[in-house]
Amino acid sequence: MSATVTPRRRGRRAPDDGPRATFRQLLPFLLEHKKVLIVVAVLSILGAAATLVQPLLVGQVIDRVQHNQALGALIWLLVAFVIVSSVISGYQHYLLQRTGTAVVYSSRRQLIARILHLPIREFDARRTGDLVSRVGTDTTLLYAVLTQGLADAVGNVLLFAGALIAMLVIDPVLLGLIVLVVGASVVVVVLLSGRIRTASTAQQEKVGELASGVERAVGSIRTVRASGATERETVAVTGLAEEAYGIGVRIAKISALVVPVAGIAMQLSLLVVLGVGGFRVAAGALSIASLVIFIMFLFMMIMPLASAFGAITSVNQALGALGRIQEVLDLPAEDATDEPVRGERLMVAGSPIVEFRDVRFQYPANVVEARRSAERAAKDLLVDAHVEPTDALDGDATGGPREVLRGVSFPVTRGSRLALVGPSGAGKSTILSLIERFYDPTSGSIRLNGDDVRTYPRDELRAHFGYVEQDAPTLAGTLADNLRLASPDATDAQCEQVLRAVNLGDVLERSPLGLDAPVGEDGVMLSGGERQRLAIARALLTEAPVLLLDESTSSLDGVNEQRMREAIDAVATGRTLIVIAHRLSTVIDSDRIVVLQGGEVVGQGTHEELLESTPLYRDLARHQLLV
Incomplete structure (x- = not known):
């Protein structure tokens, strides 16, 4: 059993080159909740006003006490403002707090919707764990923008401005010294804030790599253990955690410089006020009540300033995370990448149901590099890697991606059975990917009922095909969950019927839960053959007119392979089958066999015809003892 090493690794990027967001990009998330934020702003104004009134009332209390006057309702008024x-x-x-949670939810909703609609090439070029990290860890940092940063700063600005004006009225000389x-301190904090954002972006990138490393190790845990690679994997993943820790320590150091700045500013300001203010009181230029009021306003000015310094750290960390979120949100959805083909669909009578016309294709350079990185990582761990598709891993003479398909042409007659055979890397799986429009050809065209597949919306196109990929995944959940993935309205009776058709009746019967029996994470409670047959059952349940089977019997033993062939024969009536096979014994009775080598068609025909006309096919048959 080979390890599946997810080909999602990209070249490492220097922290300064990481995605960065601006405050303007944060605004759409905040403006979704503008009504609540307006209420918060109004409350900020009222709260600031109630707080600013308190020193003035304290000053009046001091004056009345100095002049032996009754306090009356003044003290109760002061208490009322404190309570308010x-x-x-x-x-x-x-x-x-509520709005911060809503912002996180909104960002996650948008991010999930965009990720699940990205073109397949993006998944081939990115690490799954990194995408998961953006949905989880990165979005959580947006919470701090409102709860610890931005909104607090908005309210505190009002308090700061009010205190500043009051201090200016009381004693401009003292205020001038405080401003210096x-x-x-503000200059120091501004200089440090840029370093915080850069380090925060680098930390989130590293957390994404860590999530990818954990996902790869856990997903291949059986093979890792069997290969004696547990310690190597532990060291590799722990190394990523250590790097993330190191960047976190760097952020902590920078933040630790920001926090004392506010404390130093507070202490120096207080010493200046006490020293210079005391001298001015002694000189008669300032009353004791005015000095007390000035000191209270000083605290009201410095405390919001300290909060604003903390907000700078929170907002810069959030903007670093938002840059990674925005990077994904800015990617075009799959449908947005369509190049419209002019003309109506004609549904040409008598045309092949599927036809390739001089199709050429090469994978994008970033996808090729991602796969090469995955293969290198697997070799470093001495784990047998299985990376699909492998067609694009070899470069051309210039080192760039080579053409995987080179002028491929063949028709698929309606209701027939066509097999694709050839050595590994010949381009067989790529052909099925192009039919499903996971990618579009570099040149040439693919036809469905005589019309270019690009004239179909992708959902409508894919409804024509039941696709079973090689090593088809089994979703965590129940048998019914897996079957109804593509057929949500299927009845229990239909689900049971299709399971028995693919020889999975014993799976139904061995659990009293029947269709509600759990299959475990990645189908761990099923055998490899059962997982493959479950995937085929899922495709059959859709009743699609064309079935695409990529090595659908590769995980089956001889007995179950024969039963599967019988089941496919039974349900294939009236359907078209396009089958990829390495074992020629499973496809020798096909209506047409297309032989591929190096991305080119080197032969087409029946089994007997190819034995006579195509040396490669004859060699394959000889090695499999069919001749």
Whole structure:
């Protein structure tokens, strides 16, 4: 059993080259909740006003005490403003927490929708774990924008501005000294903020690599154990965790420089006010009440400033994560990559149901590089890698991706059975990928009922085909979940019928749950042959007119292979079959066999005709003891 090493690795990117978002890109996520944010802004204004009134009331209390005047209702008014500002702050905190959660949900919803609609080439060129990390870890950092950063800063700006104006009225000289101290601290924080964003982006990239490494190791755990590669995998994945840790420590160091700046600014400002303010009180230029009010406003100005410094860290980390989210959201969806073909679909009578006309194809360079990286990683771990498709891994004379298909032409007659045979890397699986429009040909055309497949919307096109890929995945869940993936409205009776048709009746009977029996993660509770037959049953249930079977009997023993052939024969009546096979014994009775070598068709015909006309086919048959 070979290990499946997911070909998602990309070349490492320097941190400075990572995707970065701007605040403008964050706005759409926030504007979805603009009504709540308006309420928060209003509460911020009211809360700031209630807080700014308090020093003025304290000043009046001091004056009345100094002049032996009754306090009256003044003290109760001060208590009322304290309570009001606290209640406003609590409710504002609740709204921000709720809105932060909503922003995370909104970003995840958009990201999930875009990921599941990306062209297949993007999945071939990216690591699955990295995409999962963007949905989970990266989106979570957006929560801090509202709960710890941006919205808090908005409210605190009002408090800061109000305190600044009040201090200017009380004593412009003292304020000027404070501005010098605070201004220096702001410059330091601004210089550090850019480094925080860069490091945060690098950390999220590394977390994505870590998720990919864990996914690969866990997904191939049996082969890793059997190959004695457990320690090597542990070291490799732990190394990624260590790199992420190192970047996290760097962020912590930079953040640790930001936090003391606010504390130093606060202490220096207070010392300046006490020293210079005390001197001015002694000189009669400032009253004791005014000095106390000034100090209270000083705290009101410095505390929002400290919060704003913390917000800079939170927002920069969030923008680093948003850059990775936006990178995926900016990718075009699969349908958006269509190149429209002019003309109506004619449904030409008597035309082949499927036809290849001089089709040439080569994989994009980034997909080829991703697969080469996956193969190198597998070799480094001494694990037998199985990377599909392998057609594109070899380069041409210039080192770039070579053509996988070179002028391939053949018709598929309606209701017939066509087999694709040839050595590994000949382009067989690529042909099925092109029929399903996972990719489009570089040149030439593929026809369905005489019309270019590009005239069909992809969903409509794929409804014509029941596709069983090689090593078809089994979804975690139940038998019914797997069967109804493509046929959500299928009845229990239909599901049971198709399972028995592919010789899976014993799977139904060995559990009292029947169709609701769980299959385990990746179908671990089924044998390899049972997983393959379940995938075929899923395709048969769709009642698609064309079945595409990529090595559909490769995991079956001789007895079950024969039963599977009988089952396919029974359900193939009135359908067209396109079958990829390495064992010629499974396809010798096909109506037409197409022999591929190096991306070219080197022979077409029946088994007997190819034995006479095509040396490659004759050699394959001889090696499999068929002649």
